[in-house]
Amino acid sequence: MKKGIATATALLCCLGVLLFFWPLRTAAQKQTLQLYIWSEYIDPAILTAFEKATNSRVVVSVYESNEDMIAKLRGGGVSQYDVVVPTDYVVPNMVELGLLQPLNKALIPNLRNLGEKFVGLPFDPENTYTVPYQWGTTGIGYRKDRLPENFERSWGLIFDPQQQYGPFVMIDEMRSMLAAAAFYLGFDPNTTVPSELQQIQELLIQAKRRSAGLIGGVGGKNQLVSGTANVAVVYSGDALQAAEENPNIGYFVPREGAHIWLDVMAIPAKAPNPELANRFINFLLEPEIGAQLSNYNRFATPNAAALPKINPQDRQNPAIYPDEATFARLRYLKVLSQEELRLVDAVWTAVKSS
Secondary structure, X not given: OHHHHHHHHHHHHHHHXXXXXXXXXXXXXXXXXXXXXXXOOOOHHHHHHHXXXXXXXXXXXXXXXXXXXXXXXXXXXXXXXXXEOOEHHHHHHHHHOOOEEOOOHHHOHHHHHEOHHHOOOOOOOOOOOOEEEEEEEEEEEXXXXXXXXXXXXXXXXXXXXXHOOOOEEEEOXXXXXXXXXXXXXXXXXXXXXXXXXXXXXXXXXXXXXXXXXXXXXXXXXHHHHHOOOOEEEEEHHHHHHHHHHOOOEEXXXXXXXXXXXXXXXXXXXXXXXXXXXHHHHHHHOOHHHHHHHHHHXXXXXXXXXXXXXXXXXXXXXXXXXXXXXXXXOEEOOOXXXXXXXXXXXXXXXXXXXX
């Protein structure tokens, strides 16, 4: 009898140990995707759906500029993250630095869903390293309730003291701000002419001194919502998200022109889980998921198969999908050589330190 009790007790103990460690074993078996992305740039419900579909876990880390992201990758993050979301013009430099690995297109059949305008672009002609994520413009967000109705839709709201309507903020993103100043001065937004860069530097320094500061990513949006700023240099989708929170917020592409950008998905060279990364990219290219992403972000989708599923109001909104007249004023930022990068880096360093 005692032997039977002892045996039963031992079995119960074994069962208890098994039940205790089983959840840990199951959790350990789950693959983890490390996503490094701009802040507030993906619907959490999409991540949950991917986790469920792949029995995985997604961990999100955020950055506020391409420069910060690249610095982190060069500092060891290249072996820490599985997917990053750079902007088009930095991709060739990232490839040159050995920060990215080629995609496994066999795991990304949904590449066929991309629109023709977003395939084979100069920064990655064969889509060897990147897949388009979202696109939009960098322009001016403003408080309708604090600016006169007839104000000039110009970069002068940032750069001309005579057109300043209370506090404003600039975006802490080098190429975007240099391009904005170049547009205002009538220069090519990709200029690296020393005399023009000197004028851009002086203009940015003077504007910064009058401003409430340089602020990264969604910071300008949040300051518009809170009323801390009346005007802000912002990304189009962020301004539209702000308008959902406060209908007094508007957005426009300045008459002088503006920067059009394309953010892309890529896999770091030493990603710990590249297979899951490729499957994640493919998942985001599903028509329903692509539409869900843009409906959440309020940015434009490069996914042609997703377009019919976009909210009709957004599809007709020229702030998201610019009309032909607006599109004609938009310019992509080109890839700069290492020497050209040194020139613009020097300008931005002077502006930041002023």
